Amino acid sequence: MSKKITTEDVKHVAHLARLAITDEEAEKYSEQLSSIIDFSEQLNEVDTSNVEPMTHVLDMKNVFREDEPKDWITKEEALKNAPDQKDGQFRVPSILD
């Protein structure tokens, strides 16, 4: 059985998902994801022509509330769990080379 998802596909998807994976992991995910995709091919047995995709259980749309400012959290609180911070801001590694 040919694999549905190659190690190259896996590496591409991992990049999109912002996950770092090793070559061995790529191999393993290629096998596991291919078998899950194979399993899900059974959905193709179902005739879904003219079936509207279901995105939500309840028949509700556009739930509005007043757009009023509220006390929420302070800057200090927002920074409390940050791995790194400086001058009241989140600090991250360089974005540009």
Next chain:
Amino acid sequence: MSLLDLTIKELQEKLSNKEITVTELTQACFDRIEETDGQVKAFLTLNKEDALAQAKKMDEEGIDADQFPLFGMPIGIKDNIMTKDLKTTCASEFLSNFEDPLYDATVVTKLKEAKAINIGKLNMDEFAMGSSTENSAFQLTTNPWNKDYVPGGSSGGSAAAVAAGQVPFALGSDTGGSVREPASYCGVVGMKPTYGRVSRFGLVAFASSLDQIGPITRSVEDNARILEVISGVDEMDATSANLEVPRFRDALTGDVKGLKIAVPKEYFQEGVDDQVAEKINEAIDILKDLGAEVDEVSLPHSKYAIAAYYMLASSEASANLARFDGVRFGKRSEKADNMIDMFKLSRSEGFGEEVKRRIMLGTFALSSGYYDAYYKKAQQVRRLITEDFEKVFEDYDVIVGPTSPTTAFKIGDQIDDPLTMYANDILTIPVNLAGVPAISVPCGFHPENNMPVGLQIIGKHFDENTVYRVAHAYEHKTHHNKQKPVIGGVN
């Protein structure tokens, strides 16, 4: 007989009559946890100091217990439900340092307003992804009925803590069966309410179109009382339903005469253990004896539920878990020297295997060129599964079957095989896809491994009343829920 075997009603009477204090009740939980959690390993974080301080304050204030629906009631909280200032990890390495959550989930706020006492945070499969709680980054929770067996998942800590008598009540969350399956495996009562019944604000999102918080208890009545407290519309969750919350306990009449019960033939097919099927048939006979009318029906698209669910839930998860980037909270990799590598390495170091697998699957299903074939197809099948339920509910009040095809399995037996693990949820997943409410109640023990079997009762949208009514009538007739496991010689 321990204090922790009593119902909410009995405990509140004792508190009102000053036979016991809130401090004694709270301390009883921590004593029982100390006695048993070395084996069960249900709790990740204890809220001991704060809980006892609260209890002391409540005793000193001398408030009448009956003024608050859960006055002094000890409760455990699954660790994916946010608790202000109390560590919330989702059983993930990524959040292992998340000591200071900034706010309470709406359900936690409501429990506080009802004067319940939070005993601590309970183990789970990482980010609620799993059916055995083996995907926790921190510890293996064992089944109180036999420590070689899994407690089920993902709310395995919640179900095990209640079964072990550590806390009389707990909250779990259910995306594809994560309250009902562990409740079934641990022999306790677990409810997944209608989608929209309970606010999801502060529940760390896994699959937002499926997630619901639900109570795990020893009795149906206690379950109904807790759901009354945590239900209701919430401006912080736009998908919470703007409907009045019934007094669910009023539905517990003990009477099911003339109720129409449907039994789907698909719920007794492939993979369902013969002895489990027999226990369920015995339960159905009891409901017949009580005067319910029972017919066989068909939910023809049931067998496609797992495939549709894994596409949809993983897709939603891949988007929801994008927030874990190592910038604002959680663990950051120290190995990266640029931003993109920091995202990648932080996530790869912080997430466990199952979480990564689902993020990968979801990212793939949503990626360009595959969206229609996988994601949209699954959404279409979801509608057909929902329509199956709608058709049956035109003629019937509830649907009854097993919660899970088998009893609990042994630790280590399925963890290396994702598809086998996923199959445990085949009878609970359709319920989440359709958004209807369902409960699992204990219905006896498997004759070979002596592990508990769970009966699932499924109702119409927002008709938790009838689900509770049937569950309570059955429980009242059988008292399976009165049995307790012996842990390390203590009972």
